[in-house]
Amino acid sequence: MSALSDLQTYLNHYRQLPHHSDAALSQKLKEVQSWQRARIKNTHQALFSQPQNVPMAHYFVNKLYGGDEFDILAKQLERIVPKAQKLERLAPAAALDTGSRAIHSAIVATELDLHLAEWLLEKNLPVNEDSMLLAYREVDEADERREQLASLKDVCYRTDKYINSFMLQKAFALAKGTAYKYNYQPLYDFMAEGFAAMKPLRNVASFIEPVCERELQIIDHVHQPNNDGRIEPFGV
DSSP states (O other), X not given: OOHHHHHHHHHHHHHTSGGGGOHHHHHHHHHHHHHHHHHHHHHTHHHHTSGGGHHHHHHIIIIISOSHHHHHHHXXXXXXXXXXXXHHHHSOHHHHHHHHHHHHHHHHHHHHHHHHHHHHHHTTOOSSHHHHXXXXXXXXXXXXXXXXXXXXXXXXXXHHHHHTOHHHHHHHHHTHHHHHHTTOHHHHHHHXXXXXXXXXXXXXXXXXHHHHHHHHHHHHHXXXXXXXXXXXXXXX
């Protein structure tokens, strides 16, 4: 299948997630995602605050992770992807594939947090560190979270390879006029913002490797029985 066909499949799956038709679950998911974003920012504060990393940190938390900004993007994409054949003919396949994979990664992150929200809602628990620790352990999706991190890392390295190719960059830039002319700008801008966010990085590994390393450590610590007496299970 083409990148846009894959993207359509991912968006269809996203639209079928239960929080879209359940107000209470939707609210609980927003609380979970807000807590997660705050936790991620705190965990990686030293890395995210470095000037060359600021654009990528913002893109990472607000676009690649999920949340309100991603939900708006998903709704826009649902309208345009079925009609975006012209963009598929003009934009580099590598760029569209990378964008599609990035959106899929955000959907998976949303779905994993949705499972936590469902458990917390069922147990009538607030969203805080203690209840999130319980939810992580009861839902028990450590392997799925590791896979999602691996997928996210893959997206970053694919994007890095793309922005280091002059020919691909040129072809993508030439597709901008067509994208805007036919109202495909949400898809184009999502990819363009990702490329722009990565350009200031010293190299992609300097950002994504420490992020994934610490996130994997947190997953391991959170899922250890009794957390080995750790007072701050989400800290590393």
